[in-house]
Amino acid sequence: MPFALSAAITAGVAPLLFVQIVYPTAFYTANLLLWWRWMLVIPVLIVAFYLLYLVKSRRYSTWSFPARTLIAAFIAASFLFVGFCWTANHLISMHQTSWPEIYESGNIGISSIEVTLRVFIWAGGAIPSMCIMAAWQLSAQDDQEARIEERRLGRAALGGLTVATIAGVVYLFQLDESSRGLILGSFGSIYLGIAVVGVILQVVLWSMILRNRSTRLQLAMITVGTLLSLIGVSVLREAIRISHLDLNLLFEDHEKAWEIGGFTLFLIMAVVNIAVIGLCVVMVRRGLKQTSAER
Ligand code: HEM
Numbered sequence: 001m002p003f004a005l006s007a008a009i010t011a012g013v014a015p016l017l018f019v020q021i022v023y024p025t026a027f028y029t030a031n032l033l034l035w036w037r038w039m040l041v042i043p044v045l046i047v048a049f050y051l052l053y054l055v056k057s058r059r060y061s062t063w064s065f066p067a068r069t070l071i072a073a074f075i076a077a078s079f080l081f082v083g084f085c086w087t088a089n090h091l092i093s094m095h096q097t098s099w100p101e102i103y104e105s106g107n108i109g110i111s112s113i114e115v116t117l118r119v120f121i122w123a124g125g126a127i128p129s130m131c132i133m134a135a136w137q138l139s140a141q142d143d144q145e146a147r148i149e150e151r152r153l154g155r156a157a158l159g160g161l162t163v164a165t166i167a168g169v170v171y172l173f174q175l176d177e178s179s180r181g182l183i184l185g186s187f188g189s190i191y192l193g194i195a196v197v198g199v200i201l202q203v204v205l206w207s208m209i210l211r212n213r214s215t216r217l218q219l220a221m222i223t224v225g226t227l228l229s230l231i232g233v234s235v236l237r238e239a240i241r242i243s244h245l246d247l248n249l250l251f252e253d254h255e256k257a258w259e260i261g262g263f264t265l266f267l268i269m270a271v272v273n274i275a276v277i278g279l280c281v282v283m284v285r286r287g288l289k290q291t292s293a294e295r
Pocket of ligand 1: 012
């Protein structure tokens, strides 16, 4: 889990930089309007991240069930809070007419139904993604225990897909008419179709895995299905945002950003980073050799 979270956080850095450059006013204003909630994101992430290491430790497994449940619930609530902040930030950034009211009242000023549905879409959708990653790891193991775990993953994936799909459909119908028209129109329906095909692939194949041991081809097809649904949903999400913003106001900033290359700096940083990663690998290898020699 700590590794998966590190990977997710690292994967978020580049898009975060782009969002700030591509939509500066909308993004920063939403950050400011979220006020203490946005300021809490990093401290909450740090605490939750280190608690994941505690969950992995031997000491944790010796604690009582209520104590373990409390820690696990705290971690889950922390990540839910971070997810909520990202969703609220995204929605506030799109609803520019509400900015003065949010500023004056200090309240988030966006529909709680919309936020909740989005959280269900992302949280529900995260489960099948996690399941397929875990299923690949299980595929090397061919015993009864692996089979039981695989079926549990299948049930969890189908549950997550059901939650995300229901929330997605309800979300579509509560959208304003122009956004809904965009999704069901000629452009949006292509990506909606891609997302739906992705979900169908996953549902069919996970259902097959519930009955019989998985094959590598099935896992590969589920992976493709997961990617298709992620791509489809992400493009629709972006299309809705673009339809809410006045792009003419952004062109000037985008032209300036386009001229700032920074390729030389990128190369220097890439070399430095590769060297640091290389050094880490060498240190770990030396450490491992030393430990095995001591044994
Ligand atoms: C465990 C912690 C995190 C959770 C649960 C989380 C969850 C989310 C969710 C649910 C969204 C989509 C919001 C929506 O469309 O409704 C999102 C968007 C995003 N997240 Fe994360 N996130 C986390 C950490 C991070 C971190 C640490 C970064 C950056 C390093 C990051 C970068 C982004 C970016 C760039 C977006 C897109 C924002 C936009 O388009 O306006 N996330 N995140």
